[in-house]
Amino acid sequence: MTNAIKLIPASQFSIEQLAAIYNQTRVDYMVPMPMNAARLAEYIATYDVKLENSLVATTQDGEMLGVIMLGVRKDRAWITRLGVLPNTRRGGIGRALFAGLIEQAGPLSINFHMLEVIKNNVPAHQLFLKFGFREIGELLVLRRSPLTQPQDPVVADAQRLDRSDALVLVGHDRGTQPWTNQSESLFNANEVSGLLLTLADGSRGWLVYQRQKFLLTRFAFKTEVGDPAKVAYALLSHLHNQYPRLDTQIENIQINDPHLPALYEMGYIESFRRIEMWRGIPPASLKGIKKTE
Amino acid sequence: MTKILLIEDIPDNVELVRKALSRTGYEISHAADAETGLAMALAQLPDLILLDLGLPDYDGQTLAGWLRAEATLVDTPIVVLTAWPEEAAKEVVKSYGCNGYIIKPIIKINEFIAQVNSYIKTP
Secondary structure (H helix, E strand, C coil), rough: HHHHEEEHHHHCHHHHHHHHHHHHHCCCCCCCCCCCHHHHHHHHHHHHEHHHHHHHECCCCCCEEEEEEEECCCCCEEEEEEECCCCCCCCCCHHHHHHHHHHHHHHHCCCCCCEECCCCCCCHHHHHHHHHCEEEEEEEEEECCCCCCCCCCCCCCEEEEEEEEEHHHHCCCCCCCCCHHHHHHHHHHCCCCEEEEECCCCCEECCCCCCCCCCCEEEEEEEECCCCHHHHHHHHHHHHCCCCCCCCEEEEEEEECHHHHHHHCCCCCEEEEEEEEECCCHHHHHHHCCCCC | CCCCEEEECCHHHHHHHHHHHHHHCCCEECCCCCCHHHHHHHHHCCCCEEEEEECCCCCCCHHHHHHHHHHHHHHEEEEEEECCCHHHHHHHHHHHHCCCEEECCCCCCCHHHHHHHHHHHCC
């Protein structure tokens, strides 16, 4: 099967074609997460996906069979959107796409790759292990319905931050984050703003987020002083009172994130889990990303 | 005439639901994404909304929360169409103010029609 396929840079296809093949590869997934062209374009821009280094597998006749994408930030790469049409799986196309992508990253002098795989997606997980990826930890996808009983805002000195002030904060060191939650993702995203809050006992922290038309998403928390769960609860109480009609979905929260108890207390529920995997030695640029860089 | 709004992005599934409900006499309209679905729901005030959870702009949960918050749609039955495990479907129904769920794939047409009928309020 793999002898009969061609690997073509994704930049040779339109966004509409790429959205179509991506959706077709996931049509039988339990959580298919389809994307229209606008959503895919936003995804590409937010996550620094390089279409010239991403690949589409086709038949010799040009029929699209699968896709894989590569995000690049300095000396780091991220592998995403791997999918193969359901009726052509088990023919080595996924492996060929994956191997082709790793090869593409070679000339870019990138020796560190990150990815996430949905927990219990055994074939994909096995493939990544075979390519030398190792498990780093579990990530949670959480959401909160706008119908959840709102909590009164915690008494605090709360200050709303516009985009530029929010992005200065998010550029501070937040420790090692999965690709989707790294500072660059927020620098690239639209409609980003934030909340800075000080409690009566001196606890202090901030939350930066993206407000879409119907959805709050892309949360970045930092507790500067005090108990992270307490600070996060106060921040969330203000946020959800400010936007009572918006649904909330946050992706790839590390399972040991100290702000997590506040999310559960505020009515967030777990949708599903992913496993974060890395290959290579993490470069210094993975931590301490500054807006000015 | 009873109006059903189907919000579903996969053409084969749309065709299947249309075909299954063709003998009921219901008027079926269709939106392929969440934003169009919201606009059509507000304009048509359907008697029932059949909502796929995997939509290409905003997902079905986000749309359900938004539909439920609209004063003119607050009593409109919303039934989720999903391939998720039953427990997860129940959680969505509970959290997002929906009225029920129908598990895909739709295989038994008569059963599907009976499920749809059970959510339509008789005047």
